[in-house]
Amino acid sequence: MIKPLLLFIFLISFGSNAQEIALLKYNGGGDWYANPTSLPNLIRFCNSNINTKIKTKPATVEPNSPDLFSYPFIHMTGHGNVVFNDSEAENLKKYLEAGGFLHIDDNYGMDQYIRKEIKKLFPNYDLVEIPSSHPIFQKPFVFSSGLPKIHEHDGKRPQAYGIFIANRLVLLYTYECDLGDGWEDAEVNNDPIEVRQKALKMGANIINFIFNN
Secondary structure, eight states: OOOHHHHHHHHHHHHTTOBOOEEEOOBSSOOTTOOTTHHHHHHHHHHHHSOOOBOSSOEEEOTTOGGGGGOSOEEEEESSOOBOOHHHHHHHHHHHHTTOOEEEEEOSSOHHHHHHHHHHHOTTOOOEEOOTTSGGGTSSSOOTTSSOOOOOTTOOOOEEEEEEETTEEEEEEEESSOHHHHHSOHHHHTOOHHHHHHHHHHHHHHHHHHHHO
């Protein structure tokens, strides 16, 4: 449930038919700007299929910006290094504790860096694997086996990890899946339509979960 600090902002957004989500611009050298067509495509899919009314152009926000608190959903991706300084980590932590949500999608190569930064945010919490029975995999589209596999990379199974605070999922980390590549324009990765549909439907489940819990 969204806490009071963010609830007022989100209700204003919903009431004005101007929901908005954002991409996180982080430091460290990693390509935070990877997959430029992914979020716009996911937004269009959600607006067409699950009755959201999200602005078609996602915002870009930095970890230490007060604007972070304007968005119910922040997406983060990339292939390389990620560094949150102390003020960025503190602001992100406050945002998540206040009711915000961060989805981190490893675009292959981020894992060794992002786990350290997640621990910097929440030193007293561990990433836990999210079971396929969790609501995020159940509606509006059913993924009975949990997170779908979009790209092979190392051939490992896809895994969804989360940070839960007071039983609320505040951070989702998708690993060995590459949802964002599946959201991109078809010609970028030449994924077949069924693979892209799986990725978009899983993305819609994430958005649906955030806007309804």
